[in-house]
């Protein structure tokens with residue numbers, strides 16, 4: 001029962017000062033307006049449920065699923081509450097009470113159980129993105145492709161591996177042995193399969209012999225780096241890096257150089273899982289700034305104050321209108337900079353921002369950093 | 380409100396601007412201070428509907444409707460106050476003003492900015508700083524507090540409104556207001572109060588009982604050339620008080636201090652306590668004051684030297700500059716030690732600056748007599764000091780928590796005794812309305828009768844304390860109840 005479970009976080013619930021710093025910064029609260037959609041409103045609901053003054057119901061559950069888990073609220077909370085942990089725990093308790101998740105999330109859970117990916121695609125086609133790229137199962141660097149790049153945004157996968165191979169890395173990919181990282185399930189409170197997924201993927205990655213695991217999806221990156229150690233119950237036997245971090249390192253040590261200028265104004269969107277969650281703001285910018293001719297122009301809300309693209313936390317699948325509403329605001333902010341390219345480095349951000357750009361006929365092209373790196377390397 | 384009225388309102392405003400769902404109404408039935416259920420039962424604090432006006436036209440339609448149907452309206456900003464002003468006592472409509480947000484117009488030559496009422500201070504500050512400008516004053520709840528919420532809140536009373544960051548140099552929050560757009564209880568919408576024949580100051584610091592503020596025009600100024608914080612430690616709080624009194628001559632931008640009990644709460648909350656370097660060792664600071672000075676190059680350096688002299692003459696010790704910057708950066712996190720409670724219970728009141736040492740002595744005496752550790756947080760106002768004496772408490776321990784609420788009244792009474800007043804009336808401090816509004820009290824009562832004869836604007840607050848039964852609660856009943864609870868505090 002949610003009420004009983006809330007007893008375990010009652011200190012946090014009573015610590016909440018109801019100061020609304022979180023709500024004033026929450027992009028969803030801004031979009032929806034009504035107090036119950038914002039983080040302060042949700043903390044209040046938890047207190048009411050705990051004190052038996054409100055009974056948890058589907059309406060309450062929806063308020064918890066509207067959150068993109070971007071973590072802006074946690075960054076400003078003046079009592080330092082672990083809000084993301086609270087949002088994800090409460091979702092898992094709603095699942096236990098059969099009040100969550102939203103229907104599209106259940107479909108993902110079933111798909112991962114049956115096909116080991118989020119899209120009901122055949123596991124045997126995990127490598128289909130590679131085309132004529134030669135793949136290896138062993139290497140010093142393992143590239144964790146991710147479900148979205150494997151099946152839906154295959155250029156992101158092929159660009160990433162082409163870059164790594166071009167700089168001379170021995171790159172391993174897991175093929176059929178790569179299972180969904182678990183991110184869409186953890187974010188939506190569906191925890192029944194997580195332990196199995198984590199153990200499988202860690203073993204598979206270990207078997208590649210790689211010391212470094214690189215991901216170009218920030219969801220996979222954050223999940224493996226931050227969530228896996230908890231579920232694996234041990235230190236991971238490899239280092240986890242986002243591809244932007246890895247490439248910035250290679251630029252620094254001279255292994256990655258650019259030959260083709262990109263004479264464009266580019267603005268950069270910090271993906272939440274890389275920026276707000278992992279605190280990585282510099283490396284993606286360093287990669288962009290190393291490209292000759294490229295002029296980086298910044299939006300108002302960047303780094304710790306960056307705004308979510310709207311796709312995270314299961315919102316793109318569960319509440320697509322909200323996801324698009326948030327993306328519109330972000331794309332408009334990008335347009336104000338006068339840039340012609342909106343760069344980012346996450347397939348979720350790319351999908352959502354590109355859709356908003358198309359729908360609103362915004363004069364911008366969305367590109368992943370790897371796409372720009374491929375162009376600048378001339379490969 | 381009955382169903383027919385609610386249906387009429389939905390038709391009038393459109394379904395997007397009104398909610399009657401339980402999940403939304405319960406959100407508007409409280410502010411930051413938890414009120415024990417038993418006490419809460421005497422108010423109908425849950426509104427019948429919540430309305431979020433999106434335009435001046437919608438606000439006007441709403442107020443006309445309320446006037447015609449005698450429905451109480453309770454304006455609500457971010458509800459970051461603690462005196463019950465922002466939630467209803469008679470039900471009716473909670474008017475959530477946060478949909479009225481955004482910068483309306485910047486007049487760079489006239490140095491004014493016009494903003495919508497529900498815009499938060501941080502948004503305004505960021506907008507201005509990108510243009511080399513800033514505000515004269517803002518509350519230390521700037522990340523969430525709305526502009527109209529701070530200006531409407533009765534903290535220092537009608538015509539003065541609040542004290543915040545910048546007040547010790549530039550005055551009360553009302554001092555930088557040029558004009559307002561206000562919806563009156565009659566349904567009339569004054570686009571400019573200034574040119575309407577009414578006085579702008581009437582709507583500032585009057586708890587929203589005269590009208591709903593829709594737009595605010597504020598004076599702005601250039602960002603100062605230098606603005607820097609300095610932190611000092613004092614072994615003896617009396618010396619700290621003496622230094623604070625003296626440094627008012629430097630017109631500091633901000634002065635905030637915390638006594639050793641408050642630092643103890645921080646420690647209990649697991650927060651880092653600034654260290655002093657004495658006798659080559661690190662020691663936790665005892666009583667800290669942070670003073671922010673500003674000015675042009677020459678005046679700034681002179682003032683810094685004077686400040687250091689004042690501090691030294693009172694035996695204060697300067698803390699490392701990075702500590703001062705960290706304290707300044709934490710200016711919006713006055714409640715970061717709350718987890719040590721998890722509740723903080725206490726008072727917020729003003730006292731004449733000259734009484735600072737005495738009032739701290741009295742608070743500490745009260746703590747001793749009641750066997751309570753009272754932590755003190757203070758900020759410098761214009762010619763007064765704002766004190767927030769607080770104790771750690773836990774609302775889960777229901778009886779103890781309720782008895783401890785008597786402390787709030789005792790602290791309020793103490794402020795009156797030393798020539799100060801509780802910081803704002805709202806609902807719970809409306810018993811002190813005469814002290815809060817001072818000489819303006821009679822004018823406010825008169826204006827209320829004139830402008831809101833049917834009493835629909837935030838009824839039961841500000842100048843009187845109503846219960847859900849539409850009867851004012853007399854001050855003696857409050858004193859009696861609190862006195863009774865207080866009997867249980869010692870050794871509780």
Ligand SMILES: Cc1cc2nc3c(=O)[nH]c(=O)nc-3n(C[C@H](O)[C@H](O)[C@H](O)COP(=O)(O)OP(=O)(O)OC[C@H]3O[C@@H](n4cnc5c(N)ncnc54)[C@H](O)[C@@H]3O)c2cc1C
Nearest residue numbers: 456457458459460464519520524525528529531541587592
């Ligand atoms: C961490 C913290 C720091 C704080 N620091 C300060 C400080 O430095 N100085 C200070 O004075 N206070 C301070 N406060 C108290 C409070 O935040 C401020 O008074 C604040 O500005 C209130 O703004 P709000 O939008 O939350 O108003 P609310 O609490 O929503 O409303 C306050 C009052 O104004 C009325 N009201 C709201 N909007 C309107 C409107 N549009 N028209 C008419 N009436 C309206 C309400 O009915 C209510 O009576 C602090 C609070 C916190 C939590």
Ligand code: SF4
Nearest residue numbers: 026067068070071073
């Ligand atoms: S994580 Fe982001 S979307 Fe969710 S409540 Fe916090 S700020 Fe809002």
Ligand code: SF4
Nearest residue numbers: 016017019020022077
């Ligand atoms: S910022 Fe933190 S303390 Fe303030 S309302 Fe939000 S969760 Fe509560």
